[in-house]
Amino acid sequence: MSTxxxxxxxxxxxxAMAAVLVQRExxxxxxxxxxxxxxxxxxxxxxxxxxIATLMEVSFMPIITLVTITYLxxxxxxxxxxxxxxxxxxxxxxxxxxxxxVWTGTMLNVDITKGIYDRFRAMPFWQPSTVVGNxxxxxxxxxxxxxxxxxxxxxxxxxxxxxxxxxxxxxxVLVVFASSVSWIFAALGVVAGRPETISxxxxxxxxxxxxxxxxxxxxxxxxxxxxxxxxxxxxxVATTAARGLTHGNATGGQIAALLLxxxxxxxxxxxxxxxxxxxxxxx
Amino acid sequence: MKxxxxxxxxxxxxxxxxxxxVYGILGPNGAGKTTTIHILSTLLRPDSGHASVLxxxxxxxxxxxxxxxxxxxxxxxxxEDLTGQENLTLLARLMGYTWxxxxxxxxxxxxxxxxxxxxxRQVKTxxxxxxxxxxxxxSLIASPELMILDEPTTGLDxxxxxxxxxxxxxxxxxxxxxxxxxxYLEEADQLAGRIAVxxxxxxxxxxxxxxxxxxxxxxxxxxxxxxASDRPAAKLxxxxxxxxxxxxxxxxxxxxxxxxxxxxxxxALGELASEGVLVxxxxxxxxxxxxxxxxxxxxxxSENTDVREGEKVA
Numbered sequence: 001m002s003t004x005x006x007x008x009x010x011x012x013x014x015x016a017m018a019a020v021l022v023q024r025e026x027x028x029x030x031x032x033x034x035x036x037x038x039x040x041x042x043x044x045x046x047x048x049x050x051x052i053a054t055l056m057e058v059s060f061m062p063i064i065t066l067v068t069i070t071y072l073x074x075x076x077x078x079x080x081x082x083x084x085x086x087x088x089x090x091x092x093x094x095x096x097x098x099x100x101x102v103w104t105g106t107m108l109n110v111d112i113t114k115g116i117y118d119r120f121r122a123m124p125f126w127q128p129s130t131v132v133g134n135x136x137x138x139x140x141x142x143x144x145x146x147x148x149x150x151x152x153x154x155x156x157x158x159x160x161x162x163x164x165x166x167x168x169x170x171x172x173v174l175v176v177f178a179s180s181v182s183w184i185f186a187a188l189g190v191v192a193g194r195p196e197t198i199s200x201x202x203x204x205x206x207x208x209x210x211x212x213x214x215x216x217x218x219x220x221x222x223x224x225x226x227x228x229x230x231x232x233x234x235x236x237v238a239t240t241a242a243r244g245l246t247h248g249n250a251t252g253g254q255i256a257a258l259l260l261x262x263x264x265x266x267x268x269x270x271x272x273x274x275x276x277x278x279x280x281x282x283x
Numbered sequence: 284m285k286x287x288x289x290x291x292x293x294x295x296x297x298x299x300x301x302x303x304x305v306y307g308i309l310g311p312n313g314a315g316k317t318t319t320i321h322i323l324s325t326l327l328r329p330d331s332g333h334a335s336v337l338x339x340x341x342x343x344x345x346x347x348x349x350x351x352x353x354x355x356x357x358x359x360x361x362x363e364d365l366t367g368q369e370n371l372t373l374l375a376r377l378m379g380y381t382w383x384x385x386x387x388x389x390x391x392x393x394x395x396x397x398x399x400x401x402x403x404r405q406v407k408t409x410x411x412x413x414x415x416x417x418x419x420x421x422s423l424i425a426s427p428e429l430m431i432l433d434e435p436t437t438g439l440d441x442x443x444x445x446x447x448x449x450x451x452x453x454x455x456x457x458x459x460x461x462x463x464x465x466x467y468l469e470e471a472d473q474l475a476g477r478i479a480v481x482x483x484x485x486x487x488x489x490x491x492x493x494x495x496x497x498x499x500x501x502x503x504x505x506x507x508x509x510x511a512s513d514r515p516a517a518k519l520x521x522x523x524x525x526x527x528x529x530x531x532x533x534x535x536x537x538x539x540x541x542x543x544x545x546x547x548x549x550x551a552l553g554e555l556a557s558e559g560v561l562v563x564x565x566x567x568x569x570x571x572x573x574x575x576x577x578x579x580x581x582x583x584x585s586e587n588t589d590v591r592e593g594e595k596v597a
Contacts, residue, residue: 016395017450021426021457027379029350038376045373046364049405115360116370119421122324124349125377 032126039133047137057103058141059148062096066149069216070156077217082157089153090170090242091215093146094235097178098210100145102202104138105185106195112277128274131190135182142178146171162248170245173258177238180262183269190276209235237261296486298479300462302428305455307475308464309575315484316464317357320431323462324354337428352429353422357437359414360421363407367398367417370406375424388424396420396450412443419450430454432463436470448473468575472496480579487579495575502567503539504548509561511535517560524551541578542567 030038047054069088074081111117111134120130150158150167160167188198212226213235219227230236241258244250296319300306308316321327323336325345333340339347361370371389372382380388393399396416401409406417415435422430435451436444451474455461465471471478472492480488480495488495504525508517514536518529521540525547530539542548548567555562 017453018457020391020395021423021454021459025380025384025425026350027381027384027425029346030377030379035377038373041376042362042365042369042373045369046362049364114362115356115358116362117360118326118356119354119360119374120377122326122349122352122354123374123377124346 030125032129035125035129036132036136039130040136041133043134043137044140047140054141055144058096058100058145061099062092062145062149063152065095066092066152067156073216085153085156085158086160086247087218087243088216089149089158090246091213091239092149093170093174093242094177094213094239095210095215096145096149097142097174098181098206098235100138100141101178101182102185102199102206103141104135104182105187105189105192105198105202108134108186108189109192109195109198112190112280127278131186131273131277135179135186138182139175139179142175142182143171146174146178160246160248162246162250166245166248170242173245173255174238174242176262177258180266180269183266183273187269187273187276190273190280209233213239215239234261234265296479296481296484298486298489300460300477302460303455303458304476305451305461305463305474307471307478308462308481309466309468309471309478310464310481311466314481316481317433318484319481320354320433320462320464323348324352324431325349326354350425351427352431353425353427354431355418355422355433355435357433359406359418361406361414361417364405366403366405367393367409367413368402370417371421371424374421378425380424392420392424395453397446410443412439412446415439415443415447416450419447423454426457427459429460429462432461434464434466437466444470480575482579488575502542502545502548504542504551505537505539505566505568506552506555506562507534507564508536508538509563513560514538516558517555517562520554520558520560521551524554536563 066089069092070081070085074084074088078084078087108131112130117130121127150171162170185198185202188202192198212229213233214230215235219230219236222230237254237257238261241250241254244254296315298306298308298319308319310316318327322329322334322341325341325348328342333342335341336348337351339351341348362373365373368389371392372385375385375388376382390402393402396419398413398417398420401413406414409417419432419435422432432451436447439447448470451461451463461474463474475492477489477491478495479486504521506517506521508514514531518531518538521529521538525540525542527540527542532538540551542551545567552562552565
């Protein structure tokens with residue numbers, strides 16, 4: 001019978017069990033970094049089980065946006081699709097990765113309602129590491145979202161003046177930008193009652209921000225009041241830095257502005273998220 | 284015997300559990316079982332009063348408690364998207380084992396829990412019994428000194444339930460202490476050395492299973508009479524013969540009484556027949572949780588759960 005081969009007989013269970021239970025090792029408490037990395041490992045393993053689906057989800061939007069925007073509006077905006085592609089591609093990278101950070105909040109919200117979090121909360125490790133690990137394990141997702149447009153763009157005729165190094169640096173700063181923005185949605189993910197709340201409310205904020213940025217058009221072509229809004233929009237700050245690095249003409253000020261923005265967002269929302277997570281745990 | 288922990292929960296529950304035993308908390312839904320063990324495992328803070336486990340205060344020394352105590356909740360707290368092996372490895376690592384040792388510890392535990400064949404499958408493909416075994420295996424990674432189980436067999440089929448009972452017995456043989464909650468008198472009886480019966484946040488009885496049974500009688504005689512109008516006569520006869528309080532169920536033809544000797548039940552049935560009371564059905568069986576509650580509190584356990592009493596009497 002199959003059951004008798006799967007389940008050891010009574011005596012066997014007790015003996016084997018006793019053998020593994022006498023090992024009281026009392027390992028030292030895991031550090032904050034170790035615990036965060038362990039949670040990141042968990043996220044990576046989960047992603048591995050759904051690798052193809054994840055890749056499709058992350059790359060579909062940016063590719064479709066890049067192709068349609070370039071061929072639909074390129075001629076009208078810049079006179080030629082080829083020229084517009086050079087302008088718009090770094091902006092599409094920003095748009096793609098910002099949208100993926102919302103998913104981080106949504107998935108965190110679903111994740112922390114699961115049974116395993118009851119166990120996490122009763123274990124002796126630095127509690128915010130569960131959230132930190134979740135965000136860490138999303139870094140590959142951000143990397144894919146940012147860089148998927150590059151090969152597609154190259155096929156379409158994208159020729160960055162900054163070369164491979166410029167491209168690499170642009171990807172790097174955008175992953176940094178995305179991870180700081182992800183703290184905003186992580187905070188929402190911790191407090192929201194339902195995942196739908198996060199996706200709907202964040203889209204209400206994100207779409208206006210994306211459209212009132214310099215992703216699609218140069219602010220100089222807009223009315224003065226809009227130009228002023230576009231120039232202070234954080235999405236524009238990220239786009240300007242990425243565009244400059246891509247084309248090899250970024251100024252130190254543009255990069256510094258982006259990094260300062262990232263530091264401010266993280267400085268506010270990372271402690272806030274951890275506080276919210278802790279107080280939620282204490283009930 | 285040395286008491287290792289005295290507990291005073293928010294609702295005035297006072298328990299002392301000795302090392303190396305299975306202690307059962309028996310009560311219906313909503314009695315406060317889960318609240319009590321959540322306080323003991325540091326998931327909830329008591330609003331007033333204090334609790335200490337293994338000599339550590341659950342509020343001020345929460346981390347020390349967490350290092351020695353494991354909680355297995357009512358619902359499997361494992362990650363459905365990871366495999367059994369990955370769950371054990373992750374939680375071992377979070378308990379402070381090195382990655383290498385975490386992996387070997389996971390492998391050690393899979394065998395005795397009958398999970399080595401399913402080790403590489405995602406938990407969402409597991410049966411209820413397999414999930415529960417994995418859940419318990421995870422709780423035992425660090426060989427906790429105190430293992431707390433919240434209704435470990437609720438919702439399991441009889442085969443899986445027996446497996447869980449075997450595991451709990453083996454855990455105690457391994458030198459750990461087990462505190463479990465249950466709604467089933469039989470489960471408490473099978474496993475626990477001592478039982479606290481709690482109701483509406485208060486301990487209403489405490490002792491060995493033998494003590495509790497002695498207080499309510501070893502069994503119950505249930506009698507169904509031909510029509511509701513026969514019940515007062517039946518009650519008179521039973522009161523005279525058995526000399527115990529007779530319970531009248533919401534089913535108008537049903538009555539029951541605790542009995543201390545099966546022979547006296549036969550005598551009572553004989554008396555009913557000779558008095559001309561028409562009995563259509565009777566059973567003699569172990570006292571149910573309902574009857575323990577009735578005997579201890581004067582009200583039915585199922586009143587708390589909105590289940591009609593007396594429904595399951597044959």
